[in-house]
Amino acid sequence: MRCPFCAHDSSQVKDSRPTEDGATIRRRRQCESCAARFTTFERIQLRELTVVKSKDRREPFDRDKIHLSVSLACRKRGVEQEQIDQLVSGIQRRLETSGETEIQSKRIGEMVMEGLQQLDSVAYIRFASVYKDFREAKDFEEFAGTVKDLFEE
Numbered sequence: 001m002r003c004p005f006c007a008h009d010s011s012q013v014k015d016s017r018p019t020e021d022g023a024t025i026r027r028r029r030q031c032e033s034c035a036a037r038f039t040t041f042e043r044i045q046l047r048e049l050t051v052v053k054s055k056d057r058r059e060p061f062d063r064d065k066i067h068l069s070v071s072l073a074c075r076k077r078g079v080e081q082e083q084i085d086q087l088v089s090g091i092q093r094r095l096e097t098s099g100e101t102e103i104q105s106k107r108i109g110e111m112v113m114e115g116l117q118q119l120d121s122v123a124y125i126r127f128a129s130v131y132k133d134f135r136e137a138k139d140f141e142e143f144a145g146t147v148k149d150l151f152e153e
């Protein structure tokens with residue numbers, strides 16, 4: 001694991017324990033070069049998931065992206081980091097155990113909204129309004145595309 005402070009590529013594990021939900025191992029590490037301490041999280045990946053964004057846009061499932069948007073939605077709401085981790089882990093686990101390897105991005109959006117709804121109402125509204133605007137913009141884009149197709153010379 002590369003040190004985030006000096007980029008040295010070996011570190012010593014000082015402490016290692018599972019997080020509350022048991023899905024992740026938390027490791028305290030110390031850089032062997034600059035002695036800085038940092039924490040890493042290791043998780044089991046059950047299967048490779050692909051996110052289907054549109055007919056011809058696919059990308060590998062990226063837990064960090066979901067984590068980031070959930071964290072931003074929860075900003076200054078007093079939601080614990082642990083709760084955010086649990087929400088994202090829950091979504092990931094449900095997807096991984098669903099038996100499917102291709103997941104519609106829309107479905108992930110809905111799962112995030114579902115989770116936020118139970119966690120914090122303001123965070124939910126923040127996420128939902130951005131998500132809804134985005135869907136509408138996308139719908140409009142598609143609509144504009146079809147009109148363009150019809151009349152383009």
Ligand SMILES: [Zn+2]
Binds near residue numbers: 036
């Ligand atoms: Zn270092």
